[in-house]
Structure formats: C-alpha cells, structure tokens
Amino acid sequence: MKDKTNFSAGHKKYLAGLKRRKIAVSAMRWGLLAAVIALWELLAKTGVIDSFITSCPSRIWDTFLTLCKDGSLFEHAGVTLFETVVSFLIATAAGTLIAIALWWCDTLRNVLEPHLVVLNALPKIALGPVIIIWVGAGTGAIIVMALMISLIITVLSTLNGFLEVDKGKITLLDTMNATKLQKLIYLVLPSNVPTIISALKINVGLCWVGTIMGEYLVSRAGLGYLIIYGGQVFKLDLVMTSTVVLCVLAALMYAVVALLEKLVNKKFGKD
Amino acid sequence: MTDEKFVSVYADKNSLPHDGGEKEILPVKFENVSLTYHDKSGETLALDGLGFEVKQGELLGLVGPSGCGKTTVLSIISSIVKPSSGSVTVYGEKAGDSRDKCGYMLQRDELFPWLTIAQNVLLGAKVKKMKDRRGYAFSLLDKYGLGDFKDRYPSQLSGGMRQRVALIRTLATSPELLLLDEPFGALDFQTRMHVVEDVRSIIKKEKKTAVFVTHDISEAISMCDRIIILSARPAKVKKTVDLSPICELSPLGRRESPLFQKYFEDVWENLQSKKEICQ
Numbered sequence: 342m343k344d345k346t347n348f349s350a351g352h353k354k355y356l357a358g359l360k361r362r363k364i365a366v367s368a369m370r371w372g373l374l375a376a377v378i379a380l381w382e383l384l385a386k387t388g389v390i391d392s393f394i395t396s397c398p399s400r401i402w403d404t405f406l407t408l409c410k411d412g413s414l415f416e417h418a419g420v421t422l423f424e425t426v427v428s429f430l431i432a433t434a435a436g437t438l439i440a441i442a443l444w445w446c447d448t449l450r451n452v453l454e455p456h457l458v459v460l461n462a463l464p465k466i467a468l469g470p471v472i473i474i475w476v477g478a479g480t481g482a483i484i485v486m487a488l489m490i491s492l493i494i495t496v497l498s499t500l501n502g503f504l505e506v507d508k509g510k511i512t513l514l515d516t517m518n519a520t521k522l523q524k525l526i527y528l529v530l531p532s533n534v535p536t537i538i539s540a541l542k543i544n545v546g547l548c549w550v551g552t553i554m555g556e557y558l559v560s561r562a563g564l565g566y567l568i569i570y571g572g573q574v575f576k577l578d579l580v581m582t583s584t585v586v587l588c589v590l591a592a593l594m595y596a597v598v599a600l601l602e603k604l605v606n607k608k609f610g611k612d
Numbered sequence: 613m614t615d616e617k618f619v620s621v622y623a624d625k626n627s628l629p630h631d632g633g634e635k636e637i638l639p640v641k642f643e644n645v646s647l648t649y650h651d652k653s654g655e656t657l658a659l660d661g662l663g664f665e666v667k668q669g670e671l672l673g674l675v676g677p678s679g680c681g682k683t684t685v686l687s688i689i690s691s692i693v694k695p696s697s698g699s700v701t702v703y704g705e706k707a708g709d710s711r712d713k714c715g716y717m718l719q720r721d722e723l724f725p726w727l728t729i730a731q732n733v734l735l736g737a738k739v740k741k742m743k744d745r746r747g748y749a750f751s752l753l754d755k756y757g758l759g760d761f762k763d764r765y766p767s768q769l770s771g772g773m774r775q776r777v778a779l780i781r782t783l784a785t786s787p788e789l790l791l792l793d794e795p796f797g798a799l800d801f802q803t804r805m806h807v808v809e810d811v812r813s814i815i816k817k818e819k820k821t822a823v824f825v826t827h828d829i830s831e832a833i834s835m836c837d838r839i840i841i842l843s844a845r846p847a848k849v850k851k852t853v854d855l856s857p858i859c860e861l862s863p864l865g866r867r868e869s870p871l872f873q874k875y876f877e878d879v880w881e882n883l884q885s886k887k888e889i890c891q
Contacts, residue, residue, distance in 0.1 A: 507722070515692050516716030527735065531724070531726050532726070
C-alpha cells in the first residue's frame, strides 16, 4: 500500500466519498431491520395486528429467554445444527468424490448425466414417505433428506467446474506425460477449489432446507420440530422464535463458508 | 484444431524405405509420415508423406499457412499424437520411447496461478518424478533474471517474464530437444523482440536442439538456423531455407542485415503461391 500522505487532494476526496457511502449503506441496512422490528412491535402494541396470530418482537424475546432458561432451546438448536453440519459434510465429500469419478470416466458420465439431471429436477420432498419407510423415522431419515436435496446439485456443479478446466493447461500436462491421477491432483482439483467453495455456499442453504423438511416429516426434536409443534398448538411465539434462531444459525454457517472463500480466493484468485 | 483424441493409430510400416547405413543419430527424423484426424463431420488428412530431419544443435523453424499442421508435427514428435503411417524417430528411438527427451513450450505460458514461480518451474520435474531438479531450476531462474521472483505468483509478473518462466519450466527437466509452439504469440511486439533475443540466447547457451513453430516469417528468420516451409494442408515440405550466412547475428542484428529482406521475400513467396492454389 502507498503512503496515504502521497495522495492528491482529489484522490483523498474520492476515498472519503467511498468511505461515506460505505457507512451510509451500512446504516441504512441496520436501520431497515430496526424499523421493521419497531413497526411490528408498535402495530402489535396498538392492537392494529393481533399479536396472538402474528406474535411480536417483545414476545419473541420473552419466549427466547424462557427457552434459554430451561435449556430446551440449546437442545433443539443443537440437534438441528448437528443434522445440518453432518449432511453438509457428507454432501460435500461424497459430491466431490462422485464428481471425480464422473470426470475420470467419460462413459460413466455420458451414461449417468440424464439420470442426474432428472433426479435434480425431482422435488425431493416427494421422496419423504419412501425415505421414512426405508431408513426409519429418526435422525437418519432427516440426514438422508438433506443429502437428497444437496448432493446432486453438488455433483453437477463440481463436475461442471472439472470439465471446464483450461484445455491449454491439460495440454501442458500432456506434454509432460502426466497420468490422469497427476492431472487430477496437480491441475483439476486445485484449479477447482473456488468452484468447490461456491458449491459449499449453495450447500449450506440447501442442507438447512433439507434438515428442516426432514424434521417436519419425522422428528421429535430440533428447530423444525419446534416450528411444527408450535403451529399445531397455535403457539405463534414459539414458531417465530424458532424461525429467528434458525435464521441466525444459517447466517452464521454461511458466514463461516464466506470467510473460507475469502481466504481461499486470496490464494487461488484468477490470474 | 480437430479433436486430437480421435486419431487413427494403425501404422503401415511395410511401405517405409529403410536406409541401412549407420549415420549419426539425428534428434528428429520424419520419414513418409501421414496423419488422418477423425471426427463426426468426417476425416481430415493433416500430414501426407511428410519427411524432414532436425540436426544436432540446430534451431529449426517450421513455418506454413495457418492450419497446415505445424502444431501436429510437434505433437507427433512429443508423442502426444501417433501418426497414421510412416516412421518418426527421436534420437534414434521410436517416438514414444523417447518422451523424456522432449520439452514442449506452448503458445501461452500456462503457469498455474495458485503456484509460486518456484513451484511452477518445478512442475515438469514433479510430474516426471525427477529428483534434485531444484538446484538446476533455481540456477536458471537466477541466471535469467528471475531469481528474486521465486516466491511470487504468476499474476505478479509481466508477460515477458512469464514467458521466460515457461521456458525455464521447460528447461528444468533437462530435455535434449525443445519444441516451441508459437511461444511468443501472446506477447506484445516490444516484449516479443526482447523475449526472442532471450530465448535464442538461452537455447544456444544451454546447447539445446530446438524445433520452433511460427506463422511469423520475420520471427522465424530472426531466430532460426534453418527454416522449413510447409505447404497448406495436407502438409508437405515445400522448401528449406538455410540461414547459416546470418547465423552469427543476434535476432535484432539479423533484422538490420541486408540479407533479411531477401530471406523474407523468399519465404513469403513460397507461402503465398500455396494460398493461391488453395483458393
């Protein structure tokens, strides 16, 4: 970085403008969130909307504190988080391995491609009953459901990245008489680290969808269970609180992957 | 280029003329080499009875109209592609048995952006599982002005420097024969002039034999010891131009030589007439 004192007055002004804009956007962002919460609370307190049906921020906060005190929130959130992380890890690992196999063997890829596309298009929730019967109503079924949703798209997007590796670089390795395994290790995998990371980002979202859907179907614990249970007994405070907690957890997990992406892009950035 | 994966691999060795006398071992010898590419839309005869030799220590230029199969010739020498018929020997061995004797430099530098310059330069050695190349490769980097950039990434280097790194990557496995496939095509004119100087002097200093493919006539004349002009597809040797009278001059010196224009016209005419036949 250059020494700041070397900048001309015009450039300093330009930089100050950039900074001002950044602060303004950030302020508006948080302001919008605060305004929505405040409006919601206000409308509920003045009776314009019925807080029995819509709940309201203060009641969500109270419910949150109660659930924290008896520890049940941590239990439910823990169960859901565990299921999501496990299915996320399996989907990423298995998806990458399957993509490698399909990249390795052209015939296998040509044979399986249409089947994968159809499977990808299928709404996986339709498989719910089958999964329950085959795997049993428990954590297993929830993880399988999350895998169903995230695995195929991981395979397809990673495979796409593998197939788009620069032909010139493949030729370079050909001129060095590289084996297929060497091409995979020295070129295809490292050049696709950004692709795999962006697949991870998509996977985070999809695994949460899969886990909650799975919990709707079978569970006895978890945030999805809390939401369904709250809906059935008409405790909208419980539904809303669980949703907010879900929101925060998903955002945190996404932030971890985004951080990883930032670190990796520094090293694997395009030239 | 047609897809190189679909190349027919039958070889009819019976039709080859075999000369019995034991002579000096030539780096490259093509005898009556033909090659047919196959793809969905049909087959393409890329080479038809091509024959030429590369002598020890020489820098041979291959020029020809675009698409005439110049790159194919290099691919055959490095045994990425097998000829349909005819005989190709590299240092007396059948192409394919002699793979490690060749070093190939491509049009683009193809440096891996996630590897440092040092790691890029050692890639060939790593792929070929050669030990103890580090010292030699680093000495080349030092010798050719890249010693301070070992730990940098390719994106931090200029185009000319990257091309030099690519050459050193090719040299790092100590190949006897260098195959250069339009290695300066991606550079701007000024950088190109410098890199041509560099590359010729590096090749000569390291005492390598090289085959240099280009469509740029003046580049071929300023760089090579001898030029072979290929005809339009299917490629045959159209004419050989000996540049030994200006051999001692540097690439820039050659461009100023009065002979340069004469050679240029000679090569140009031979390339021209073919194009007219094509049309």
